[in-house]
Structures are given as C-alpha cells and as structure tokens.
Amino acid sequence: MSKVLEINDLNYKKNNKLILKDINLNLDNGKIIGLLGANGAGKTTLMRLIAGVKAKNSGQISVAGIDNKAARKSCVSMTYSLVSFRKGMGEKNTKVKDVVKFYIDIYPDFSFEKYQAMAQFLEIPCDDKIANLSTGTGEKLVIALTLARQVPLYLLDEPLNGVDIMARKKIIKSIIQWKSDDSTIIISSHYVKEISSLLDDVIILKDQTVYQVSSVEDIQEQNHLGIEEYYEKVYEGGLDDE
Amino acid sequence: MMEYIDNIPIYLQIKDILYRKIISNEYELGSQLPSVRQLAVQFSANSNTVQKSLKEMTEENVILPQRGKGNFVTEDPEIVEMLKEHIVKEMFDATYDKLHSLNMNDSEIVASFNKYINQREGSHE
Numbered sequence: 001m002s003k004v005l006e007i008n009d010l011n012y013k014k015n016n017k018l019i020l021k022d023i024n025l026n027l028d029n030g031k032i033i034g035l036l037g038a039n040g041a042g043k044t045t046l047m048r049l050i051a052g053v054k055a056k057n058s059g060q061i062s063v064a065g066i067d068n069k070a071a072r073k074s075c076v077s078m079t080y081s082l083v084s085f086r087k088g089m090g091e092k093n094t095k096v097k098d099v100v101k102f103y104i105d106i107y108p109d110f111s112f113e114k115y116q117a118m119a120q121f122l123e124i125p126c127d128d129k130i131a132n133l134s135t136g137t138g139e140k141l142v143i144a145l146t147l148a149r150q151v152p153l154y155l156l157d158e159p160l161n162g163v164d165i166m167a168r169k170k171i172i173k174s175i176i177q178w179k180s181d182d183s184t185i186i187i188s189s190h191y192v193k194e195i196s197s198l199l200d201d202v203i204i205l206k207d208q209t210v211y212q213v214s215s216v217e218d219i220q221e222q223n224h225l226g227i228e229e230y231y232e233k234v235y236e237g238g239l240d241d242e
Numbered sequence: 243m244m245e246y247i248d249n250i251p252i253y254l255q256i257k258d259i260l261y262r263k264i265i266s267n268e269y270e271l272g273s274q275l276p277s278v279r280q281l282a283v284q285f286s287a288n289s290n291t292v293q294k295s296l297k298e299m300t301e302e303n304v305i306l307p308q309r310g311k312g313n314f315v316t317e318d319p320e321i322v323e324m325l326k327e328h329i330v331k332e333m334f335d336a337t338y339d340k341l342h343s344l345n346m347n348d349s350e351i352v353a354s355f356n357k358y359i360n361q362r363e364g365s366h367e
Contacts, residue, residue, distance in 0.1 A: 032288050169286070176282045181289065197252050197287045217251045226248020 003065075004029045004152050004184040005050065010059030012042075012049060019045050021208045023059065029152070030181060032198050034216075035188040036231050037205030043188045046205070047155040050186075051078040064152040074109065077149040079142045079157050082130055096133070096141060097126045107149050115148035118178055122170055136167035143171055147178050154179075156187040160194070172198060192228040202227060204234055253294040256285050260295065264304065264315055265326045272317040275305060 003026055010023035020042045027033060037043050048054040050061055052072040060067060063075040082099075103110045119126065122140040133141065143159050156175075160168045168191065175198065179185055186203075189195050196216065204211045211234060219230045246255055260281075263269045275281070278296065282289045296313055299305045303321055305313045316322065341351050 031290065172286055173283050176286065176289070177279065179289075193248070196248070197246055197285070197291070200288055200290055217253070220249050220251045224249050229248065 002029050003027065004063065005186075006060075006062045007050075008060040010049065010061060011057045012045060012054075013057050014045075018208055020049075023210055025203070025210060025213070027184060027186075027201075029184055031200040032175070032179065032185045032187065034192070034195060034199045034202040034227070035186050035205065036192060036202055036227075037188075038235065041205040042208060043205060044157055047078060047157050047186070047188070050153075051076045051155055053078070075151050076153045076155060077146050077151045078155040079146045079159055082133070082138050082142060092129075092131060094130045095126070096124060096128055096130065099130060099141070099145065100126070103145055103148070109150045111148050111150055114150070114178060115144055118144040118148060118174055121177070122174055135162040136164055139163050140167065140171060140174075143174060147175070150180070152183055154183060154185045156185060158188055158190070160189050160191050168194060192231060193226070196227040199227070202231070204231060206234065252285075252287055253291045253298070256281075256287060256292060257295040257298055259285075260299065261304065261325055261329065264322060265329065269315050271315055271319060271322065273315050274311070275313040275315065277312060 005025060005027040007023050007025040010020060011018070012020040023046065035043050035046070045054065049056050050063065050072075052069045055069065061072070063072050066072055066075055100112075100115060103115075104112060118124075119141075122144055124137060124141050124144060128137075130138075139159055139161070143156070146154060146156065159171060163171065172195065175185065175187075187195060187198070199216050201213060201215050202219070203213050216227055219225055219227060223230055225233070246252055260269070260275075269275060275296075276284065278289055278292050281287075281296075282292045285292065296305065296307075300307055300313070303318075304316055304325060306316060307313050338351070341354075346354070
C-alpha cells in the first residue's frame with residue numbers, strides 16, 4: 001500500500017508555547033482513521049497543519065508524496081465551519097447554493113454530481129439561508145461539501161458535534177456510502193463509541209504528541225477492550241498495569 | 243443502526259449476523275448477497291471490515307465469490323446445516339454452563355427446559 005500521509009519530526013509552537021512536538025505518522029491509503037485526544041490535545045491544529053492552512057515550525061509533512069504547503073491544499077479536503085463562510089462571503093443572506101457555487105468555483109476537484117447525491121440523501125435544502133440552518137443540517141452541508149471534493153485525503157474535524165442522534169447516524173452512513181475505496185479519511189470525534197464501527201485504526205494524541213497508532217481490531221482482540229475504554233485507559237495511564 | 247459489542251472485532255460480529263440470516267433463510271441458498279458497499283452502509287461499518295467478514299465466509303465455504311458479479315450463498319444445504327449446528331451448540335454451551343454453575347444436574351436441566359417450553363407454548367395461545 002502506498003502512503004497517503006507522511007509526517008516526520010513535526011513541531012508546532014504558538015506564542016512560544018509548544019502545541020505539538022515530535023509528531024511522526026505514516027498512514028496507508030484507503031483507510032478510515034480516528035483521531036482521538038482530549039480537548040486541547042492538538043487534534044484541530046494537527047489537521048490544519050496537514051491541510052496546509054497553518055504553517056509548521058519544523059519537520060516535514062507530505063500528502064500523497066507532495067510536501068509543498070500550497071500544492072498540498074489540492075490533495076486535502078478538510079471540514080471548515082460555516083461561520084467562517086458567512087464571514088468570508090460577507091453577506092447575511094448567503095444561501096446553501098451560494099456556498100456550493102463557491103466550492104465549484106475554487107475547487108477544480110469538486111464533483112457537483114457527488115454533492116447532489118449526498119445532498120439528496122442528507123436532505124440538505126439548497127435555497128435555505130446558511131444563517132437559518134440547524135446545527136445538524138449545517139454539519140450535513142459541511143460533510144457533503146468536504147466529501148464532494150475528489151482528493152486522496154479527507155480531514156473531518158468533529159463532524160458530529162452538537163448534532164442529534166438521527167443526524168449523526170445519517171452522517172456516518174453518508175461517509176461510508178461516499179468514501180471512494182482508495183481515499184483516506186481522518187475523523188476526530190468525541191463520540192468514540194458511535195464512530196468505532198467506522199474505523200480501521202486510531203491515532204491517540206496525548207502530551208502534545210502521537211501517543212499511539214493502533215488498529216481497532218488489535219485493541220479488541222489483544223486488549224479485549226472497546227475503543228472508548230482503551231482510550232480512557234490510555235489517558236488515565238492505566239494500561240501499564242496489565 | 244447496529245449495536246455492536248465494544249470489545250469484539252466488528253468483522254466477527256458482522257459475520258455472525260450474516261450467518262444467522264443464511265441459516266434463517268433470509269438469504270436463501272444460491273442467492274446473491276448485497277454488495278460490499280450496501281452491506282457496509284447497512285451495518286454502519288467500514289468497507290474494509292465488511293471485506294474481512296466476507297473473506298472469512300469464503301474461506302469457510304459458506305459463500306462463493308463470482309468474478310465481477312459479487313458473492314453468492316452456497317447451494318449446498320449441508321454446509322448451512324453444519325453452520326446451524328455450530329451456532330446452536332454455541333448457544334447451548336453458554337446456557338448449559340450457566341445452569342451447571344447453579345448446581346443443577348442434567349436431568350434437572352432437561353426437566354426445567356421442558357417446563358419452560360410448555361410455559362412458552364401456553365403463553366403463545
């Protein structure tokens with residue numbers, strides 16, 4: 001399998017405070033990977049560094065073999081909050097279809113066909129104002145926009161936050177339905193139990209670095225634990241006792 | 243959505259569900275299974291996981307992949323019969339051990355099982 005993501009000795013500081021240190025990661029093509037870590041562990045920061053919207057201090061990041069920051073943007077599709085769209089587009093009356101048009105205009109890899117199929121499945125209204133969307137519908141829109149780009153790597157940052165259970169289930173199903181076989185998805189979520197059936201591997205961030213990368217199956221077979229339990233034990237430092 | 247047991251690999255749980263559907267004839271002998279993607283969506287699971295379930299089912303001769311067409315349930319009723327015996331035995335294993343741990347002997351277990359069946363039949367009417 002070829003590597004979709006390679007990170008070597010990555011460090012990131014903000015206001016002289018170390019946020020991420022000595023990050024090393026190698027991810028294979030075609031998987032769905034959970035990015036787990038407590039609030040403030042640096043999940044969003046790591047995703048933004050990979051996506052090339054934030055500049056690293058030292059180290060190397062390459063996506064599908066491309067390490068140039070600007071060129072990397074065309075290989076990665078990350079979820080962006082709708083709030084930033086409303087601000088960026090500067091209009092109170094921005095509608096769903098305006099944001100879709102914006103995506104079509106700036107991303108040559110955006111598939112309108114794929115977007116439409118997802119929008120239909122997720123029941124996203126195209127004439128509604130962004131400002132009037134419920135949290136659930138907003139997240140559905142973000143997921144559809146993000147996955148409609150055709151790239152090797154997708155970064156889904158807390159796509160289930162504030163979303164009710166029915167919408168969470170639909171979003172999970174849409175990810176399974178529309179993920180192409182050779183693409184890779186990294187997803188962060190506090191709903192560890194709910195996404196566990198979706199995941200091949202988990203990356204656990206702890207103490208500003210990658211504490212561990214394990215396959216979900218290994219955790220279940222070798223540790224006889226569910227992912228959530230395992231993750232909690234890692235944070236409590238309880239795994240060494242066994 | 244599926245409710246999975248947290249600490250058992252999902253591919254084993256999916257395999258188990260598919261086997262039960264084959265035994266109960268929901269998936270008939272010789273019939274075609276849904277595609278990997280359809281099963282993945284149905285089970286809310288990763289496609290790689292579903293692939294792994296299907297791979298083991300193929301190795302156990304319960305399903306047969308046909309090039310470019312998909313996966314088909316075996317046409318051999320004996321294989322399904324064996325599968326059924328295996329699953330029934332697993333269920334009895336667990337129950338029998340629990341009853342034994344209550345200090346019940348075999349004849350008490352049989353007697354209480356017969357009583358149980360009679361009560362169930364009575365409640366159906």
